[in-house]
Each structure stands twice: as C-alpha cells, then as structure tokens.
Amino acid sequence: MIYVLTPEQMRAVDAAAIERVGTNKLMRNAGRRIAKRLTTMAKPGSRIVAFAGPGNNGGDAFAALAELAPEYDCTVAADPAAQGSQARDAARARSKKSGVTIVPLPADEREVRALLENAIGVDGMFGTGARLPLPEAYRHLARALDARERAVLAIDIPSGTDALTGAVSDDAVRATLTVTLAAAKPGLLLEPAREYVGELWCAEIGIDEALLAAQPRTFATLDNAEFMKLLPRRAADTEKRASGAPLIVAGSAQFPGAAILCARGAARAGAGYVTVATPSSAAGAERAHLVEQVVVALSDDAQPGAVAQELLEISKRNGAVAIGPGLGLDDRTGDIVRLFLEANRLPVVIDASGLFHLSKHLDLLGGKPCVVTPHAGEFARLSGRGTIAPGTRVERIREFVDRTGITTLLKGSDTLIYDGATVHINPTGTNALATAGTGDVLSGIIATLLAQGLSPVDAARAGAYWHGLAGQRAAEKRRIGVIASDVADALGEALPG
Numbered sequence: 001m002i003y004v005l006t007p008e009q010m011r012a013v014d015a016a017a018i019e020r021v022g023t024n025k026l027m028r029n030a031g032r033r034i035a036k037r038l039t040t041m042a043k044p045g046s047r048i049v050a051f052a053g054p055g056n057n058g059g060d061a062f063a064a065l066a067e068l069a070p071e072y073d074c075t076v077a078a079d080p081a082a083q084g085s086q087a088r089d090a091a092r093a094r095s096k097k098s099g100v101t102i103v104p105l106p107a108d109e110r111e112v113r114a115l116l117e118n119a120i121g122v123d124g125m126f127g128t129g130a131r132l133p134l135p136e137a138y139r140h141l142a143r144a145l146d147a148r149e150r151a152v153l154a155i156d157i158p159s160g161t162d163a164l165t166g167a168v169s170d171d172a173v174r175a176t177l178t179v180t181l182a183a184a185k186p187g188l189l190l191e192p193a194r195e196y197v198g199e200l201w202c203a204e205i206g207i208d209e210a211l212l213a214a215q216p217r218t219f220a221t222l223d224n225a226e227f228m229k230l231l232p233r234r235a236a237d238t239e240k241r242a243s244g245a246p247l248i249v250a251g252s253a254q255f256p257g258a259a260i261l262c263a264r265g266a267a268r269a270g271a272g273y274v275t276v277a278t279p280s281s282a283a284g285a286e287r288a289h290l291v292e293q294v295v296v297a298l299s300d301d302a303q304p305g306a307v308a309q310e311l312l313e314i315s316k317r318n319g320a321v322a323i324g325p326g327l328g329l330d331d332r333t334g335d336i337v338r339l340f341l342e343a344n345r346l347p348v349v350i351d352a353s354g355l356f357h358l359s360k361h362l363d364l365l366g367g368k369p370c371v372v373t374p375h376a377g378e379f380a381r382l383s384g385r386g387t388i389a390p391g392t393r394v395e396r397i398r399e400f401v402d403r404t405g406i407t408t409l410l411k412g413s414d415t416l417i418y419d420g421a422t423v424h425i426n427p428t429g430t431n432a433l434a435t436a437g438t439g440d441v442l443s444g445i446i447a448t449l450l451a452q453g454l455s456p457v458d459a460a461r462a463g464a465y466w467h468g469l470a471g472q473r474a475a476e477k478r479r480i481g482v483i484a485s486d487v488a489d490a491l492g493e494a495l496p497g
Contacts, residue, residue, distance in 0.1 A: 001226055002202050003183040003212040004219040004425070007128040007163045010183060013215065017182075017207040023087035026205055027056065031063025031091065033203035034122075034155060034179050038064065041151050041177070042120050044071045049115055050122035051105070051141050052078035052092075053159070059088030060155050060181070061124025066095035075101040077115065079137075105141065112144040121145045123154040123173045128163040128185055139171040147176040147198055154178040157188060158196045166190030166414070167391055174198075182207045186219040189425040190394070191414045200427070217422045222465045224496035230462040231495075232452040234270070243272030246447035247318040249311060249340070250325040250440070252333075253281035258326025258352065260289045261437045261484050265444025266322070267293060268491040269466070271451060277314055279328075304335035311340045319451030320347045324354025325440040333357065338364060347450040349373060349459070351443040355382050362404050371446060371456045373439065375411040394423055407456040409446075411439065415464050419457035426461065428468025432475035437484030442467045445491070469494040 005013065017026060038048060050065055052058030058078060065074040076095060084092075096102055106112045123145050125138050134142055142160050145152045152175045157163050160172025163185035175198040180188060184202050187193050222230075234243055246266045251259030259278050263286075266274045274293040278286055283297035296314060298307050315321060321344060327333050334357040341348065341358070347369040350358065355378045358364065362382075365372075372382065380387045383400045397410050397418045407419040415426040445467055449459035467487065473494040474486040 002221055002223050003215070004186055004189070004221050005183040005212070005215055006186060006218060009215040009218070010128055010185065013182065013207060013211045016211050020208065021206055023056070023085060024090055026207070027059050027063050027087045027091055029205040030060045030181050030203065031067050033181075033205060034060060034064035034153070035067035037177060037179050037201060038068060038072075038120065038122070038153060041153065042072065045073065047073045047075070047119035048122060049075045049077065049119045050124050051145070052076050053125035053138070054079060054082035054084055055127065055129070056085055056088055057127035057155055058082065058124050059084060059091045061122055062088065062091035062095040062100070064122065064124075064155070065100045066091060066098045069095065070099035074099070075103060075115070075119075077103050077105050077141075079105050105137070109140040109144055112141055116144060116150060119150070121150055121152040123152060123159050123175060125159040125173075127156040130159070132160065132162055132167060133169040134160050134171055142171045142173045145173040145175075147174045151176045152198075154197070156181050157185060158193070161187060161193040161196055163187040165391055165394075166193040168192045168196060172196050177201065179203050181205050183212055184221060186394075186423075186425060189221060189414060189427055191412070194414055220422045220424050221427050222424075222461060223427075227462060227465045228496060230454065230458055231466075232270075232449070232454065238272070240272035241317065241319075244270060244448045244451040245273040245275070245318045246271055246444070246451045247311075247315050247321045247346075248274065248276045248325075248444065248447065249278075249321060249323040250276065250327060251278035251282040251286055252326050252328045253279065254328070255326030256282040256285040257437060258440045259286050261440040261488065262322055262325045262444040262447075263290055263293045264485060264488040265441035265491075266448045267444075268488045269445040269448040269463075271448040275314065275318060277311055282326075304332055304339055307336045308339035308343070311336075312343055315344065315346055318346060320349070320447050322349045322351070322443045322447035324350050324352040325443055327353035327357075329353055329356055341365065344368075347456060347459075349443050349446040349450060351439060352378075358382070359384070362406065365404075365406050367405070369450075369456050371407045371409055371450075371460045373409040373411060373443060373446070373460070375439065379410055398423065407460060409460045409464060415468075417457060417460045417464060424457070424461045426464040426468060428465050428472065430468070430471045430475045432482040433468070433471040433487065435483060438467070438471070438487055441484050441488045444488070466491060466494065469496070
C-alpha cells in the first residue's frame with residue numbers, strides 16, 4: 001500500500017521514527033534505496049553527479065553515492081559551509097571514504113552543465129520542508145537538472161516543487177525519476193508538479209508501517225496491488241446479470257456515439273448484461289454498432305413522466321445506472337432525467353448532459369449512492385462557484401462535496417475523487433486520453449463496477465485508475481491517433497500482472 005502524507009504528517013512520522021531507530025539508520029536505508037534506483041539508470045563506471053542541499057535531503061544524496069562508489073564515478077557538489085545534521089555529516093564522511101569526489105557548488109549555470117556532461121544528475125537539494133521559491137544560490141543548479149537534457153533522479157521531491165499543493169517555482173528541477181521516501185506526498189501527484197516528477201517510486205526506508213497508518217488519510221492513491229484488490233472477481237457459478245448489469249441512459253440523434261462508447265466501456269469492464277436506453281431517433285445507429293448489448297428505444301414524443309416511468313421499469317433488472325453521455329440538452333430531456341433520478345434507488349454515475357440537467361437540482365441526489373464525473377468546465381457550472389483557479393482543485397472539490405454530500409470525480413490529468421473523507425488522487429493516465437468520448441468510456445466502467453457491488457467512491461477511484469491504465473496501453477500500441485474505442489478495447493490487456 002502506498003501512503004500519501006502531507007509534509008506536516010511526514011514530519012510527525014519522521015520524528016517518531018527517529019526516536020525508534022535514529023536518523024543515521026534511516027539515512028543509510030534511504031541511500032541504499034536511492035542507489036538501487038540509480039543502478040537501473042546507469043551501468044557501472046558511469047558518471048553520477050549529485051547536488052546536495054544543506055539539510056537531510058543533501059545527506060541522502062551523500063548516502064546514496066557512498067553506496068555506489070568506487071564502482072561508479074561519483075561526484076557530490078555541496079556548499080562547504082553548510083551546517084547539517086550529525087547524520088548528514090556521517091553520510092558525507094562515508095561517501096568521501098568510499099571514493100566519492102566532493103566539490104563546491106558550481107558558481108554559474110555554465111559550470112553546472114560542464115560538471116554534468118555525460119553524467120546522470122541527482123537532485124538532493126531540498127525536500128518536503130522547503131518553501132518556494134528556491135534560494136538564489138541554488139536556482140542555477142535546478143535549471144541545469146532538466147530531464148529534457150539528461151537523466152535526472154530527484155530525492156523525495158524535485159527541488160522547486162511544493163510537496164503539498166503541487167505548485168512549481170520558475171526554477172524547479174524536472175526529473176526523469178523521483179524516489180520519494182516512506183510515503184508519497186500529495187504535491188507529487190498534482191499538477192503542475194506532476195509533470196516535473198517523472199516516474200514515481202516510493203521507497204521503504206525502515207519506518208514502521210504502523211506510524212504511517214496512524215496518520216489521518218487526508219489523501220490517498222492506488223497502486224496496482226490495491227487496484228486489483230478492489231476489482232470484483234466473477235464467481236465460478238455466476239450468471240450474466242450477477243456479473244454486472246448496468247443500465248446506460250444515453251445518446252441522441254446528434255450524439256449516438258456517446259451511448260455506444262459508454263456501453264462498450266461497461267461491457268469491456270466485465271459487465272455480463274448491458275442495457276442501453278436511448279431515444280428512438282438514436283436507436284438505429286446504436287444497434288448497428290452494439291451487437292452484444294440490448295438497445296431499448298424510448299419514445300421521442302411521450303410525456304417526460306411516462307418516459308421516466310418506463311426507465312424505472314427497465315431498471316428493475318439492472319444493478320446500476322450510467323446517465324448523461326450524449327443526451328439532449330432540451331427541457332424535455334431535462335425533465336426526464338430529473339424525474340427518473342428523483343425516483344431511482346440504484347447506484348448511479350452521472351456525466352455530461354446529465355450534469356447539465358442537474359446543475360440546479362442537486363438536492364435530488366441527497367443521500368443516494370451516486371458519483372458525478374465533471375471535467376473542469378462542467379464542474380464550474382455544477383458547483384455554482386465558477387471557473388477553477390490554478391492550484392485550487394483540491395480546495396474546490398472538498399468544498400463542493402462537503403456542501404452537497406455527493407461523491408465527485410473531478411476529471412483532469414490529476415483526476416481527483418472525494419467522498420467527504422479522503423481525497424483520492426489518480427496516478428494513472430496519459431495525454432492520449434484527451435480525445436472525444438473517453439469520458440463516456442469511463443462512465444461505462446464506473447457503472448459496471450457499481451453494478452458489481454463497489455461503493456461509489458471505490459467504483460470511481462478504481463474506474464479512474466483502470467481507465468488511465470487502458471489509456472496508457474492504447475498509447476503504447478498507437479503512438480498517435482488514440483480514440484475512445486481504443487481505450488475501451490484495451491481495458492482487459494491493461495490489467496496488471
């Protein structure tokens with residue numbers, strides 16, 4: 001399990017761990033874990049240059065290179081006047097004894113780049129306790145540690161990023177890989193810092209798991225193992241409806257494809273029986289593409305109450321509902337959506353046009369098992385609080401959910417899921433998902449997981465994680481031109497292990 005701790009929580013854990021095992025042992029363990037990752041980035045004999053800050057982050061850099069020299073050509077650049085901890089001083093002494101070359105910090109960016117020539121860079125300048133912006137004396141160092149030019153490993157966090165909010169200074173390090181110690185920090189998973197982290201590894205350094213678990217779960221994330229634990233398994237004697245029978249209320253004459261993609265997402269996520277309820281004007285197009293799913297045509301002319309009642313009758317054989325993708329924005333459709341949801345008691349995921357029709361009627365969802373899945377623009381309308389300012393996504397989703405009680409998945413490159421207890425940050429995904437229809441696939445996945453018995457928050461976080469994996473898998477197979485149906489089709493092969 002990956003723990004996600006705020007800097008304040010991490011300081012409390014560190015203090016307790018130091019009392020139990022001491023700073024020296026923790027720093028040695030950190031050095032070993034960092035060194036292990038460096039050996040995957042470079043062959044023996046390669047040059048590795050680390051930049052050590054004045055605190056324990058710098059000590060971790062000394063400790064890591066002490067493990068690698070003399071098999072690797074190791075150099076640490078550090079401020080000779082820095083007054084660090086006893087553990088940092090001990091790590092420095094070990095590194096020097098092992099054959100690490102220790103030099104003063106280069107005076108300008110030209111000298112930094114000369115030192116880094118043909119070398120892997122290690123950012124050991126500042127950790128979670130640092131404040132932005134970086135001190136002037138370190139800014140030229142950070143600018144030169146740029147993964148677009150060379151391989152860079154950052155220790156704990158890339159220097160110049162905020163470990164809590166994900167804010168980034170003008171001179172932040174851009175890493176190839178970040179080895180975060182003991183627990184992930186929320187800022188590493190949030191934009192814009194997420195783009196500076198590179199590949200993220202969480203290193204166990206000898207801190208008792210009970211200390212990590214004792215901290216409140218303010219933030220959380222999934223890894224492959226936790227995701228697979230959440231994913232429902234089919235029983236050996238299951239039948240098709242027991243495997244998940246979502247009802248997809250979606251589509252229109254103008255947008256039949258949204259219903260098709262939502263249904264395909266539901267089916268590829270393991271549903272045994274998918275029903276699509278759609279306006280008659282869209283049913284023909286949808287039936288042409290949905291061979292394995294049942295398409296029920298709803299009258300284009302009947303009164304809203306009659307159509308809502310028909311949906312309620314259809315839903316009696318379903319386990320969950322997805323509503324909204326591709327539906328019309330007209331008043332009649334809005335009446336149908338609201339009348340149906342007012343009477344519906346099944347778990348429901350609401351997206352796209354469904355959110356439009358509910359923006360002033362959120363009271364209909366009070367106390368019901370549901371997930372809403374807006375992107376930033378939809379959330380601005382749904383929340384009634386306008387556009388999300390940069391750096392306020394966590395604040396905004398918390399305010400909305402605390403006010404309404406509605407579990408919310410706020411889409412984005414750093415998708416957030418919040419149910420009033422924990423902010424879950426989704427770590428998977430790719431910019432290949434920025435294409436029409438992928439949100440419809442996500443709604444279908446979540447609908448299946450709801451129908452299979454997951455709670456709204458678990459269906460949302462597992463659905464987002466799986467959707468991100470499938471996007472990554474689709475992008476591996478097709479470097480350009482990934483479309484939403486590719487993502488649906490990749491769900492099975494994207495499953496870990």
